[in-house]
Amino acid sequence: MFLYKQVLDIELPKLDGVTRAKPSTRVPVVFTVSEASQVIQNLQPPFSLMTKLQYGSGLRLMECVRLRIKDINFEYKTITVRDGKGSKDRVTLLPDSAAVDLKFQLAKSKELHAFDKDAGFGAVYLPFALERKYPSAKQEWAWQYVFPANKRSIDPSSGIERRHHLGEQLLQPAVKQGIKNAAIPKQASTHTFRHSFATHLLQAG
Numbered sequence: 001m002f003l004y005k006q007v008l009d010i011e012l013p014k015l016d017g018v019t020r021a022k023p024s025t026r027v028p029v030v031f032t033v034s035e036a037s038q039v040i041q042n043l044q045p046p047f048s049l050m051t052k053l054q055y056g057s058g059l060r061l062m063e064c065v066r067l068r069i070k071d072i073n074f075e076y077k078t079i080t081v082r083d084g085k086g087s088k089d090r091v092t093l094l095p096d097s098a099a100v101d102l103k104f105q106l107a108k109s110k111e112l113h114a115f116d117k118d119a120g121f122g123a124v125y126l127p128f129a130l131e132r133k134y135p136s137a138k139q140e141w142a143w144q145y146v147f148p149a150n151k152r153s154i155d156p157s158s159g160i161e162r163r164h165h166l167g168e169q170l171l172q173p174a175v176k177q178g179i180k181n182a183a184i185p186k187q188a189s190t191h192t193f194r195h196s197f198a199t200h201l202l203q204a205g
Contacts, residue, residue, distance in 0.1 A: 031055075035184050042181040046147055046166065047174040049101045053079070056095035060085065061172075065165045069106060070142040074099060083127065105146060113144050116163055121152060123162055 004010045031039070036055050040048050053059050059067075063081045071080045077094045094102070116122040123138040124145065130137060137143050145165040152163045 031184075035182070038182040038184060039175070039178045043174055043178040045101070046105055047171055047178070049098060049105055050147065050166075050171055051175055051178070052095070052098045052101070056098055057092045059092070061168050065145075065147055065168045065171070067146040068142070069109070069144050069146060072102065072106070072146065074103070102146075109144060109146060109148050110141060112148050112163065113141060116152065121162060123160070125155060125162060125164065 004012050040052050040055070043051055050064050053064055053067075054061070057079050059079070059081065066082075067079070068082075071082065072094065073080070074094070077096070077099075078091050079094050081090050081092060083089065113122055117139070124143055126134070126138050126143065145163075147166040148163050149166050152161050154161050155164070
């Protein structure tokens with residue numbers, strides 16, 4: 001209404017039966033650095049690392065589970081997020097506190113990839129037209145997921161058996177249990193850690 005009246009100078013017809021949306025009165029839950037650390041310490045791998053990346057790198061849930069090996073750069077301490085919000089790529093920081101755990105996770109992922117290749121599998125899903133453009137890339141280590149699923153499954157779109165990334169629905173209950181085990185009296189979801197990270201950056205700046 002503001003756009004039409006004040007900017008475009010267009011008078012709108014009567015909008016009968018339309019009610020204005022009420023602004024949210026909920027205050028976002030924000031974890032302190034200490035509280036976030038307590039929660040992470042009460043999580044089991046790989047969920048502890050995934051939560052640490054959400055908190056320390058500002059990754060969204062799906063961005064975290066979809067990370068591939070080639071997206072990690074230990075030398076420059078960066079993580080490249082592909083096809084993030086708004087279908088855009090971006091580069092974020094890789095916190096020093098996550099580097100050791102991340103290298104351990106990559107080693108486990110490499111073992112699983114080698115196991116799959118020995119069993120006649122090892123081809124990962126490639127987005128868009130990359131599989132047609134680079135037919136051998138799906139077998140390459142660089143394209144594998146950082147957080148692979150524990151078991152192979154049938155890709156419903158192609159009918160091919162392959163190892164997908166860890167299911168995003170597994171992280172949410174793990175974080176809730178971590179909050180409970182840490183005895184922190186806050187109700188929160190996995191996106192809370194990303195919000196907390198952004199809040200601490202604003203406060204520091």
